[in-house]
Amino acid sequence: MLKKIVLPCCLALSLAACATAVPPVEVTRFHVGDPARSGTIAVEEMPGNPDVSLEYRTYSNAVQQELQKVGFTPTAEGAKSDYVALVAFRRGFRPTGYGRDGNPVSVGVGGGVGSGGYSGLGVGIGIDLSGKPKDIVSTELQVQIRRRSDSTTVWEGRAITQAREGSPAAQPGLAAGKLATALIQGYPGESGRTITVK
CATH class of the missing domain: 3.30.160.670 (Double Stranded RNA Binding Domain)
Structure with a gap:
């Protein structure tokens, strides 16, 4: 059963690669x-x-x-x-892949500190997509x-x-x-x- 699923998927991926080539x-x-x-x-x-x-x-x-x-x-x-x-x-x-300011696009996840008696811990993760993307x-x-x-x-x-x-x-x-x-x-x-x- 697994072979029946995997083979069409591989074929579809190879055809997609040809189409983009x-x-x-x-x-x-x-x-x-x-x-x-x-x-x-x-x-x-x-x-x-x-x-x-x-x-x-x-x-x-x-x-x-x-x-x-x-x-x-x-x-x-x-x-x-x-x-x-x-x-x-x-x-x-x-x-391609650059923002309006000319810098590489970055993805970030952040947290904040709560107010009104709630204490929270801020956590931030930044991922810089380094390297210039191909034109x-x-x-x-x-x-x-x-x-x-x-x-x-x-x-x-x-x-x-x-x-x-x-x-x-x-x-x-x-x-x-x-x-x-x-x-x-x-x-x-x-x-x-x-x-x-x-």
Whole structure:
């Protein structure tokens, strides 16, 4: 009987751990009419990309792979593409576990001394949650698809996810793949609607 209870509990805990390892992605897409679904495409860095670094290549490669899955083909060396996919990403950090005064949250239990003839003994226990809690990493990927001939934007989208700093889901490689997949799968998607992709 005990085995019947323990096994489902362990399974549920392992599934819960998997669910938290890859957090959901919030996706918003916009397009007018029926945007292009095929043609050659070049992936380039969006002008003014707020987070210019070596990580850009990780995000651009992830976007290129997903665009191929929905029907676009990479541009041949030296050729002009039909479309340009402009890519930008940013990562931000938000501290967790701190009160408004910037100090670690503490938990306390206290007692007091009675009045009116009652004597009491005050007892206080304070527990300081020492050590800085891990920050929350917020990662955002933006993609715009423009027709090269007249620079008209035919599709654009944004994907955002959050994970605890140091977790696998916060690593650039995993985050880039997860964001690009969530953003581009089901292309072009419903315009103007924000969805959550798990």
